[in-house]
Amino acid sequence: MKLLGAASAARRSETKGLEALDLLATMVAVVGPNGDCLFANTQLESVIGQSRRNLVKRPLHEWLREPAAMREAIDAVARNEFSTRRFEGALRRAGVGHAEPLPVHIIVSQTERIGGRILIEMIEIEQQTRQEREERVMGQAEVTKELIRNLAHEIKNPLGGIRGAAQLLALDLPSPELTEYTQVIIHEADRLQTLVDRLLAPHRKPHMVGDVNIHEVCERVRSLVLVEHPRGLKVVRDYDASIPEFRGDREQLIQAVLNIVQNAAQALSERIEQGDATITLRTRIARQVTIGKQRYRLALELHIQDNGPGVPEHLRERIFYPLVSGRDGGSGLGLTLAQTFVQQHQGTIECDSEPGRTVFKIVIPLP
Numbered sequence: 001m002k003l004l005g006a007a008s009a010a011r012r013s014e015t016k017g018l019e020a021l022d023l024l025a026t027m028v029a030v031v032g033p034n035g036d037c038l039f040a041n042t043q044l045e046s047v048i049g050q051s052r053r054n055l056v057k058r059p060l061h062e063w064l065r066e067p068a069a070m071r072e073a074i075d076a077v078a079r080n081e082f083s084t085r086r087f088e089g090a091l092r093r094a095g096v097g098h099a100e101p102l103p104v105h106i107i108v109s110q111t112e113r114i115g116g117r118i119l120i121e122m123i124e125i126e127q128q129t130r131q132e133r134e135e136r137v138m139g140q141a142e143v144t145k146e147l148i149r150n151l152a153h154e155i156k157n158p159l160g161g162i163r164g165a166a167q168l169l170a171l172d173l174p175s176p177e178l179t180e181y182t183q184v185i186i187h188e189a190d191r192l193q194t195l196v197d198r199l200l201a202p203h204r205k206p207h208m209v210g211d212v213n214i215h216e217v218c219e220r221v222r223s224l225v226l227v228e229h230p231r232g233l234k235v236v237r238d239y240d241a242s243i244p245e246f247r248g249d250r251e252q253l254i255q256a257v258l259n260i261v262q263n264a265a266q267a268l269s270e271r272i273e274q275g276d277a278t279i280t281l282r283t284r285i286a287r288q289v290t291i292g293k294q295r296y297r298l299a300l301e302l303h304i305q306d307n308g309p310g311v312p313e314h315l316r317e318r319i320f321y322p323l324v325s326g327r328d329g330g331s332g333l334g335l336t337l338a339q340t341f342v343q344q345h346q347g348t349i350e351c352d353s354e355p356g357r358t359v360f361k362i363v364i365p366l367p
Helices: 002-015 019-023 042-048 068-078 125-172 176-203 214-228 250-267 269-274 334-343
Strands: 027-031 037-040 084-091 102-110 118-124 210-212 233-238 246-248 277-291 294-306 348-354 357-365
Touching: 027 042, 037 042, 068 084, 068 102, 068 118, 102 125, 125 176, 210 214, 210 250, 214 233, 214 250, 214 277, 214 294, 246 250, 246 357, 250 269, 250 277, 250 294, 250 334, 250 357, 269 277, 277 357, 334 348
Parallel strands: 233 277
Antiparallel strands: 027 037, 027 118, 084 102, 102 118, 210 246, 277 294, 294 357, 348 357
């Protein structure tokens, strides 16, 4: 018993201070110079499908389809030939349903903070690509919003002067026919003012004052759309009733979902006439989700799916950009506002589209 206790104490000493690695969204392990695993974080346990107890004291490279690259990298870093080695590999996983290894990007490095031991980080290649795409989209959105905000202010300032001058001019004009022209100026100035207000709306802070039930949001949107399209359109509910409430701005989320559903209904116009249009609102719980390099234990997934013609291919990369619209007369602001409102809830929104099936997926972290 004393020997077992001493061995357990030694393992605890080796891994002391490494618990913070459990908070990372990527797979991380700490190995000795011989490649034996000394510590595996929670994400690595989850992906491989083995407990930490089964992973430690075994060579980590056993879990790779081609272990030689891992052994060579660990040896090179242990001998201080390199401070860091990077390479691609395929991680084997235990359990049924994981016949195909998981492609990963592997980083092997040595750090003084863990006493000369070797740190190995594995990033799912698909996850890495998704994170890079999210960062690019968020960066582009911030630049675009700042540009639009500045442009809107530049338009708004002279717009009031134009409208005021037209009103004064209307008072001095003797002919009612000439007054009609000033009314056109006033009307168009008001229309531009409405557009400017919509451009500036995303920059107003959300009111995170209450708990939001996502199904109440969906039901509100469903009722609004069905009032507008009482015939020919079916809005299907597919809800997970276990999803908890979360702190948020209910009105913003209603507007975000409504903008997407209204776009879908407009794309389904021909099918609505034929009585064959369907929009599905589907909610699910997602676990261990990474959003913007931060890992969340639980997240809400809302899928808004329609059976319309799909987003034109030339618009798919720009669909969330402001003033980009796939239909005549569209302002191109609906999806931009939806994206902004979702991002203000620390969430993401993305679109997957093909003819006959378009899905907008909203992901929002849960407490």
